[in-house]
Amino acid sequence: MSVKISKKTTRLELAAIITAALGKEGMSAVLVGGAVVSIYTDNRYESYDLDFISADDHGKIANVMKHLGFKKVGKNFEHPKTELFVEFPPGPIGIGNEVPVEPKGAIKSGRTTVTLLSPTQCVMDRLAAWYHWNDTQSLEQAVLVAKSQPIKINDIRKWSEGEGETEKFERFLTRLK
Numbered sequence: 001m002s003v004k005i006s007k008k009t010t011r012l013e014l015a016a017i018i019t020a021a022l023g024k025e026g027m028s029a030v031l032v033g034g035a036v037v038s039i040y041t042d043n044r045y046e047s048y049d050l051d052f053i054s055a056d057d058h059g060k061i062a063n064v065m066k067h068l069g070f071k072k073v074g075k076n077f078e079h080p081k082t083e084l085f086v087e088f089p090p091g092p093i094g095i096g097n098e099v100p101v102e103p104k105g106a107i108k109s110g111r112t113t114v115t116l117l118s119p120t121q122c123v124m125d126r127l128a129a130w131y132h133w134n135d136t137q138s139l140e141q142a143v144l145v146a147k148s149q150p151i152k153i154n155d156i157r158k159w160s161e162g163e164g165e166t167e168k169f170e171r172f173l174t175r176l177k
Helices: 011-024 034-042 057-069 119-133 136-148 153-162 166-177
Strands: 030-032 049-053 069-073 077-078 085-087 105-109 112-116
Touching: 011 034, 011 049, 011 057, 011 105, 011 112, 030 034, 034 049, 034 119, 034 136, 057 069, 105 119, 119 136, 119 153, 119 166, 136 166, 153 166
Parallel strands: 030 112, 049 085
Antiparallel strands: 030 049, 069 077, 077 085, 105 112
């Protein structure tokens, strides 16, 4: 493949390169996790890993990654020309107790559309880590995304009620102000 990955390749560009390469082989993947936060906040939060969820055969995915110049190191795929690394954790996509989740986000990079969590889903995903594991860094990420992107606060409120976390949701709202 004649794809150029370099130190200047952005998270979104790398996600598009991987998405396009998988697509050529009839496979698909959804970007989740910290890389989505990085993309939605213009790197005010920087994640160096790109987590993709895919229902496709991970052996076939590994072959595509190898053709792109990645090497499997433990659970990650690393490329010699970028500090970003890629992981394909097992699915399905879940946000808190809601499993499976249909991703509602899409961003175009070049001619490729990358499927990812929407800003609202990204906020809920980060809040889930705070709600269930008291991960305050995830709360900060949720606030960053909510301040950077249009979100559906009522959807987040309803979801938070379903998670049994109305008190923490109110604390999130306070942080937004």
